[in-house]
Amino acid sequence: MSNNNPLKIRQVHHVELYVGNAKQADYFYRNAFGFERVAYTGLETGNREQCSYGLQQGTFKLLLTTPYTSLDKASAHIFQHGDGVRDVALEVDDADFAFEESLRRGATAAVAPYSIKTERGEARRAAVKVYGDTIHSFFSKPNYDGPFFPEFVESRAPGRNAGLLRLDHFVANVEFGKMQHWEDWYRRVFGFDRFMTFDDKDISTDFTALNSVVMANHSRSIKFPINEPAPGKRKSQIEEYTEFYQSPGVQHIALLTTDIIATIRQLRANGVDFLDVPDTYYEALNARVGLIDEDLETLRGLRILVDRDDEGYLLQLFTKPVEDRPTLFYEIIQRKGCQGFGKGNFKALFEAIEREQAGRGNLV
Ligand code: FE2
DSSP states (O other): OOOOOOOOOOEEEEEEEEEHHHHHHHHHHHHOOEEEEEEEESSGOOOOSSEEEEEEEEEEEEEEEEEESSHHHHHHHHHOOEEEEEEEEEEEOOOHHHOOOOOHHTTTEEEEEEEEEETEEEEEEEEEEEEEEEEEEEEEEEOOOOSSSSSSEEEOOOOOOOOEEEEEEEEEETTTOOOHHHHHHHHHHHHOEEEEEEOOSSSOSSEEEEEEEEOOOSSSSSEEEEEEEOOOOOHHHHHHHHHHHHHEEEEEEEEEESHHHHHHHHHHHHOBBBOOOTTTHTTTTTHHHHHOOSSHHHHHHHTTTEEEEETEEEEEEEESSSOOOOOEEEEEEEEEEEOOOOOHHHHHHHHHHHHHHHHHTOOO
16 A cells, blocks of 8 residues: 555645635635535634634535735735635645655655644644645644644534535646646655546647646545646637746636536526536537436536546536636536546637636737
8 A cells, every 4th residue: 555655645635725815715615615614713713823714515625714914924825826725735644754755755845744732632734845836735633633623613604505525636737848747746756646648639729728637546536637738829728827826826626516407506596607618519419428317408508518438427517717817716527437527528618718718818
């Protein structure tokens, strides 16, 4: 097992966003995306540097963090990138071991191991740097079983639950020519291997193209696709992202549901904005994917996309960016046997993204 999992990673523990106003982001993620708040740390709990709201839907945990002053390191992150993903945090057997072993394998340190210790218990944390200003924290909680971490207090506030169950994958956008570097990094440091790959022949429109590789752990429970732009006639969506995020970073987070029709109905009722595809997409759908359980008219009405491979099919839909900069967005996905990423939808999807990009004056 150690060869397959050299850092003894158990799972993605949470994704942390640095945001300009965590109080308002908490409201948005509860009432639009259906998360529930479960934990909080801030001035009221003795934290005088940052406040964080811990949200959860299904098993997926989201941490929304805002610094109290411009001196806090999170302020520089928000100044440069806007709201975005700072940390894809991993629960490991032993944070100290994962940190030392990752450095031995070539990772760069971001945070040396330290204890988070309160009367509620103890956790260990360390972190390494990856693309842009993104980090992977390693957490182990030898002596804590409350919400998030020992500096948090329980803080319950409901959301308009949309039936999202867990993280399916999250995707990084990196600079032109850097995909191979990060593929090698995840192989060498995390012991991941290549689960799937797409090139500009799979992912191109008349104007733009990109390459993508999906890195995954041995059990396939953690999947990290990495995108880079490929040469095209116009600026690709990856370049638009890196221009506005002002560095590489996390492009989208895909969350799994087992009833995408109910989930999308709820998210739309909650006011979430999704990418639209033209009606011609649905005219060609039957011929492309064959027999499926869902009613085609219902899918058309909700603008849900479908793709099939040898093992089954998947249904998916993408939100528009959730901040004013065209950066982070979300994917909602349901899998019925298919372990792919919707290759058959790439063209329709990227054309939809390009229409949005053109509307922003960025398809140049
Ligand atoms: Fe995706």
